[in-house]
Amino acid sequence: MVCSSVPESVIGDSEGTLVCDRYSAYKKLAKDHPLIVLAFCWAHVRRDFIDASRGDPDLEKWSIAWVDRIARLYYLNEQRLLVREDPKQWPTRQLRLEKHVERIASQRDKDLVRPRLAEKAQKVLESLVNHWEGLCRFIQNPDIPMDNNIAEQTLRGPVVGRKNYYGSGSDWSMELAAWFFTVLTSLKTWKINQKLWLKGYLEACIANDRKPPEDLSQWLPWQMDESRLKELRIHDPPG
Template sequence: MDTSLEHLSREQLIALIGERDRVIGEKEAYECQLLALIDKFKRMAFAQKRERFEGNKDQMALPFETAAAGQEAQKEVFEQKTEYTRRKQASAHPGRVALPEHLPVEEVEIKPEGDLSGMVCIGKEVTEELDYIPGRHIIRRYIRYKYAPKDKNSGSGVLIGKLPERVIDKGIPGAGLLASILTDKYGDHLPLYRQLQRFKRENIKIAASTMDGWVRQALERLEPLYDCLLGDTKAMGYLQADETTIKVMDGAKKGACHLGYYWTYHNPLEKTVLFDYQPTRGSIGAENLLKGFKGYLQTDGYATYKKLGKQEGVTHLACWAHARREFFDAMTNDKKRAEKALEFIGKLYAVEREAKENNLVPDAVKKLRLDESLQVINSMSEWIKEQLQDQRVLPGSAIGKALRYSAERWDELSNYLYDGRLEIDNNLVENAIRPVALGRKNYLFAGSHKAAQRAAMIYSFFAICKKHEVNPYEWLKYTLQNIMTIKQCCPK
């Protein structure tokens, strides 16, 4: 076959060269995209998770090598500064932190050895240490006395002392033990089988099925309270939403786990958190829960939230932390553009830090944002439009995706300027989700879909305890002791 190009016209040769250059350009772009993905995965696996960026355009570049004489001089200065810092820190030590005053004190008096009959005490020195005594299990025995009337013809019946309310009718565990088991599992991420090992060390024999039943029945007692929280959450005017996965044992899938989802709703103003379990990531669960919701809804870029954000009476807020993450991941693809975008976003967060450091009220925060953040947002908007019109920015590249991510959500990213009480990002709800991630690494999966929903209840309550700095064990113990007798006033 003749492979010569002599028979081709000039126009055909130009078209062929153009096609060759296009193919080469696409291959190079694809290669850059793959290298960027490899770098991203390396950071995810080995690097620190913090997305730190400290750019300064006025900073001079540092030399890669320094002369030997200069190195010696730098070493001497460094050693002098280090020694001075050590002396300064040693002299400025504030002293030991005082021990908590609410703890019980056990006093141990120690007198000198020998004959003290001819001596008089002139003072004493006190040394304190913080110690630990392992928790004790006790048996609480209720002895109820019966009384009968002396006169059998009086018509009065036999009287007996009333048994206090119990969490599990005719069950062994008290409220304190159940609160401890639930706090250990869902608060401190200690699976039940490890707790059984701890009971075994103390020669307390409890079957695994028995403890499973205790957990289930104790959580069922909390359902009325969870229903109240569900109603309150629907009525709140500002929610941050996010979701995370949970593996669930499913009888329909033999030898495999079902991948369910915890949908999480956080109100930064009232500091409430609601976990809602759904078998899928489909929109039906969120749509049912947020049916009739009015107010601000802040989310990431998941399409379901965008649909919910278009409901009447809902103002959708996007998350600047997610937008920043896209540009951070694009650093290896286009460092210059990515750094420019991160500088814009850094200025927005600098305004937020200023507001928090000065403890500004919401109206003052709104004014500060409109005075400073709005200018940055407008400038960044123009810059993004210019970059997207640049043909050198390939749509499939990391920087192209980052630019489009922000451009497509620009109104939602700017909506936090409406009210000084609104957050710039969705980080608070992501922080509330972290205990679930820790828990699933320990107990691995939920036993059923119902068990996953019961776990959602206790995760909700413990997250609220954390937000309000309440001891979860003490709260849960009190709740289990009283929930059956406290009047319920849930919103309809």
């Protein structure tokens, strides 16, 4: 039984594109919520080809060739995004990307009908077929990244820490840690000095009888004006 309750509790009635791996719970979530579409991760596809060749010398060259194709795909997408605001260069680089995607699909189909194709290779290629639509969403929408690396790298600290942090065995501590990581990550995303923000916010709480400030606009980056953002983006001088 696939349990999609956790992602559903986070996403709720939202709509849009969810960049994710191929975990079945995400697929069920998208099935139950038609306004959510899935964009699958190319980094996971790359890993599939590498894993398929482990311990099998006969698949090494095949795997390397596929990793190179994916690397080329990343490169062409990066080159495309560099000229996103340039109407003259954009069509050319967009076309180069689309042509390479077509070549990848063609090679995939050729490999699938190869005689005596190794079972591991066949599974990887079949997965590529099954997830192709979600893997190609970034092509027509440059706002969609090719992978979910940023999210996974951001979660690495909390995931490792959940078994090591003092008090991590209690629900309240886990919830507090989750909120705290969310705050710090949001500040980092907005390039705000975390230490400076925390010091100012806690002092504001003390001044308000140890309660959160009634007006949070000075503490929420997306509600701050440019002068406030600039003030909080000041970094400590080198030690």
